[in-house]
Amino acid sequence: MSIDEKLLALGITLPAAAAPAAAYVMHAQSGDQVFLSGHIAKKDGKPWVGQLGRDLGTEDGKQAARLVAIDLISTLKAACGGDLGRVKRIVKVMSLVNSTPDFTEQHLVTNGASELLVEVFGDAGRHARSAFGVAQIPLGACVEIELIAELA
Structure with a gap:
């Protein structure tokens, strides 16, 4: 199954x-x-504003990270000339979570992006x-x- 077919099966339109x-x-x-520049979370086309541990919970953050990953895949597709089949592997992801000093679940928030990358790219999405x-x-x-990716 191609990457585009996987996205379609997941109900994702880039x-x-x-x-x-x-x-x-x-x-x-x-x-x-x-190397992809940082992408911020958006909800309804506008920045998804809020601080984890004050305004938002871990599940909200995880959903926000998943939406960021969709935007990253869109930019990655542009970087590949429209052919996501050129992605050899996702090498590295760096996530910044706007959070209170006592919030300690940044890693769980970031799973929203990491899990989607594996769903879409399979083992090549492990990073x-x-x-x-x-x-x-x-x-x-x-x-x-x-995000940093290796291309074929």
């Missing part, structure tokens, strides 16, 4: 690839690796990962995630 909101590009390739709690994310978003 949005248009996001445009940069400041002085950067959405992806940059070096050799066989492509190294970091998940951090931060005091603030641009526009007040609850989650921001960046």
